[in-house]
Structure formats: structure tokens, C-alpha cells
Amino acid sequence: MIPLTWNEFLEFISDIQDNELDKPQISQFIKIPDISMTSFQIIQYFSSDFQKAKIKKRCKWGDNEKYLLIWCVSKLMIKLQLKFHDLHQWKVFEKLSMIFGLPEEFLMTKWLSLLNYKLKEQPWKPEEDDLLIKLRQLYPGPKDWIKIAKEFIKSSQTVRYPKQIRERFNNVVNPSINKNEFNKDEILFIFREAQNNNKNWAGISKMLPGRTDNQIKNIYNSIIRKILNEIGSSYDNKVVEQLIQNLIVEQNNYDPILLSSILKEGKTKKPCIKIEPNSDNSQTSEPSVQGVPPQMAFPFINYQTFQFQNIYFSYPQFYFPPPYYPLRNSKFNET
Numbered sequence: 001m002i003p004l005t006w007n008e009f010l011e012f013i014s015d016i017q018d019n020e021l022d023k024p025q026i027s028q029f030i031k032i033p034d035i036s037m038t039s040f041q042i043i044q045y046f047s048s049d050f051q052k053a054k055i056k057k058r059c060k061w062g063d064n065e066k067y068l069l070i071w072c073v074s075k076l077m078i079k080l081q082l083k084f085h086d087l088h089q090w091k092v093f094e095k096l097s098m099i100f101g102l103p104e105e106f107l108m109t110k111w112l113s114l115l116n117y118k119l120k121e122q123p124w125k126p127e128e129d130d131l132l133i134k135l136r137q138l139y140p141g142p143k144d145w146i147k148i149a150k151e152f153i154k155s156s157q158t159v160r161y162p163k164q165i166r167e168r169f170n171n172v173v174n175p176s177i178n179k180n181e182f183n184k185d186e187i188l189f190i191f192r193e194a195q196n197n198n199k200n201w202a203g204i205s206k207m208l209p210g211r212t213d214n215q216i217k218n219i220y221n222s223i224i225r226k227i228l229n230e231i232g233s234s235y236d237n238k239v240v241e242q243l244i245q246n247l248i249v250e251q252n253n254y255d256p257i258l259l260s261s262i263l264k265e266g267k268t269k270k271p272c273i274k275i276e277p278n279s280d281n282s283q284t285s286e287p288s289v290q291g292v293p294p295q296m297a298f299p300f301i302n303y304q305t306f307q308f309q310n311i312y313f314s315y316p317q318f319y320f321p322p323p324y325y326p327l328r329n330s331k332f333n334e335t
Contacts, residue, residue, distance in 0.1 A: 002076065002095040006046065009099055013075045021074055029084050029159075030070060030114045033063035042071055050100075061110060069110060072096060088153045105146045112149065112161035128156055129173045136169055171214040178210030182219050190216055191223075191248045223254050230260030 003009045010017065018039050023032055037045070045064060076082065076092055087093070093111065097104040135148045145162040153159055160168075171177075182190075186208060193204045199220070201213035208216065224241055233240050247262065248254045 002080075002090070002092070004095060004098045006099050009072070010043065013079050016075060016078055019078075021071065026070065026074060027116070029116055031116055032070060033066050035063045035067055037064070037067055037071070042068060066110070066114060069096075069107065070114070072099070073111070085153070085157045085159065088150060108146060108150060109162065112159075115159060115161055122158065124168060124172075125158075128152075128158060128160075129168075131156055132165060132169055133173055133175065136174075171212050174212075176210060177212060177215075182211075182215075186211070187219060187223065187254055188248070188252060190220055191245060191254065194220060195245055195249055223248075223256070226256040227254075227259050227263075230256050231263050 003012045021032075026032060046068060050065065050068065073087065073092060073096070077084070077087070080090065082090055082092075093107045094104050097107055100107065131152060132148070135151055139147050139151075145166045149160060149162040149165050152165060189208070190204060193200075193207065197203055199217075201217045204216050205211055205213040224244055227244050228234070228237075228240065231240075243263070244259065247259055251259065251262070253259070
């Protein structure tokens with residue numbers, strides 16, 4: 001029986017309390033923070049800092065909070081002789097939520113976020129996909145992924161974190177996904193919306209029923225990459241990518257050979273600028289470029305300082321055509 005209070009928990013693990021964590025064994029499943037705390041430091045930290053700032057800890061956890069959670073779970077595993085996959089069946093996080101004074105789902109989310117990268121990347125099995133489909137039918141809500149992850153781990157004996165489960169369902173196993181090839185209208189629609197909405201894949205997927213944001217992003221990148229390969233440009237060139245995007249919308253075509261030929265022609269073609277000689281009435285001796293107004297020749301600007309009602313102003317002389325612009329020796333106060 002797992003205790004429900006912190007003092008009862010310490011009494012429950014008193015015989016193994018001072019034993020150091022088996023980090024090589026734990027690190028096979030969990031990413032351990034780069035800190036080390038003794039049992040005395042753990043107990044002192046929980047009774048002071050963690051309890052005082054418990055509400056804040058529900059948001060972002062630091063290394064101390066993560067180490068505390070790993071320490072408590074590890075002690076329970078040793079005391080109850082549990083395996084890593086038995087934690088959820090024994091309701092370990094349900095009991096820890098009462099000890100910590102935090103929601104069970106919150107603790108599960110923190111624990112699953114500590115999973116080792118290699119553990120997260122385990123290949124999915126067909127029976128896992130079938131189980132995921134059934135669980136999604138039981139829990140269809142937008143915030144039910146924690147519940148699905150909990151039931152999934154219990155039933156499959158495979159640890160998957162909620163984000164991984166959600167992405168697997170939304171991008172792979174969802175029965176409503178359209179897995180057929182994209183047609184021309186869909187691809188052109190994607191490029192138009194990518195141009196207008198700055199590549200908001202999630203927003204575009206809502207306008208294409210049956211298509212996921214991952215599918216849409218992949219088809220977009222695939223076409224851009226083919227055109228870049230044709231012209232011999234790197235994929236990280238955002239300027240060229242924007243040019244290709246605009247060209248596809250303009251030409252209403254995404255054929256790599258056609259668009260690459262247009263881009264290559266644009267590179268080799270020199271701009272044509274028509275230069276006309278100045279007329280006899282021109283004020284300058286330099287030629288003017290068509291479409292650009294000739295530069296006006298202004299006289300040297302001399303600033304005059306004058307006094308008016310005890311306030312000093314400084315204006316360029318050419319703003320005041322004769323006889324209205326002030327002279328240095330003008331007397332404005334004369335009646």
C-alpha cells in the first residue's frame with residue numbers, strides 16, 4: 001500500500017531512503033538532470049522551497065523539481081519491486097499527486113516529458129495503432145490526450161508520451177485522413193494560401209478536409225526542393241523560395257522544368273534601361289534615366305537667423321522668394 005502523505009512516504013522508504021540513485025539504470029528510460037541531491041537535501045527542499053512555491057511549480061519545472069520527482073518514483077519502484085512499465089498499473093502518480101498536492105495528469109505530463117529520446121522513438125506496431133484508434137473513439141475531446149496516454153501505457157505495456165500519441169493519430173492512423181496523392185487544384189491552393197498566410201500549415205489543413213498539416217508541409221517542401229535542385233540553389237535560400245512561391249501562383253503551374261527555365265532566363269537576362277539625352281532647356285549636363293525625374297539643381301542654401309516677437313527661427317533662404325524672405329539686417333520691430 002502506497003502512503004498518501006509525505007511523512008508516511010518517508011517512513012515507508014526509510015530502509016532505502018539514503019541509498020543513491022542507480023543513474024545508469026534509470027537513464028535507460030529517463031533523462032536525469034545534471035544535478036545531484038542527497039536524501040537529506042531532497043527532504044529539506046520538499047519541506048521548504050517546493051511546498052512554499054507549489055502553485056508556481058504547476059507551470060515550468062526546473063532541475064530540482066524534476067530530480068525530486070525522479071527520486072520519489074525510483075524509491076517506490078525499488079520498494080515495491082516494480083518495473084518501469086508497471087508504474088501506471090500501480091497508480092504511482094495518483095498517489096504522488098496526493099503527496100505533492102498536484103494533479104495526477106500534471107505529474108504524468110512532467111514524467112512523460114522526461115522520457116529518454118531513444119525510448120520515444122521506438123517504432124510503432126500495428127497493434128499499437130489499433131489500440132490508439134479505439135482509445136481515441138472512447139476519448140474524443142481535444143484535451144483527452146493525457147487520458148489516452150495513460151490508458152495506452154496500461155494496455156500496451158509501451159510508454160508513449162501524449163504529444164507523440166497525438167501526432168501519431170493526427171498524422172498517421174486517423175481513419176479520416178485522405179492518403180491519396182494531391183491533385184493539381186489542391187497543390188495550387190496550398191501555394192496560394194502559403195503565400196497569403198505565411199505557411200500556416202495548420203490553418204491550411206482546416207480548409208482541405210482529410211489533409212493533415214504534415215501532409216501539406218511535405219508536399220510544399222517537396223515541390224520547392226525539386227525546383228531548387230533544377231536551378232542548383234540551396235534550400236535555405238529564403239529569397240529564392242519566396243520567388244518560386246510567387247512564380248507558381250503567377251504561372252498557375254508547379255512544373256519544376258518549366259519554372260526552372262523561367263528562373264534561369266531571368267538570371268541571364270540583363271535589365272534594359274533607356275537613356276535619353278537632355279533637351280536644350282535641361283538644367284543639368286547629366287543624362288536622365290527614363291522613368292526617373294531629372295535631378296533639380298538647387299542653389300547653395302544659406303540660413304538666415306532673424307528675430308520675431310523674441311522667438312528665433314532658422315529657415316532656408318529659398319523658402320522665402322524675394323521680396324519676402326528676411327534679411328540679416330532686417331528690423332521687424334520697427335513700426
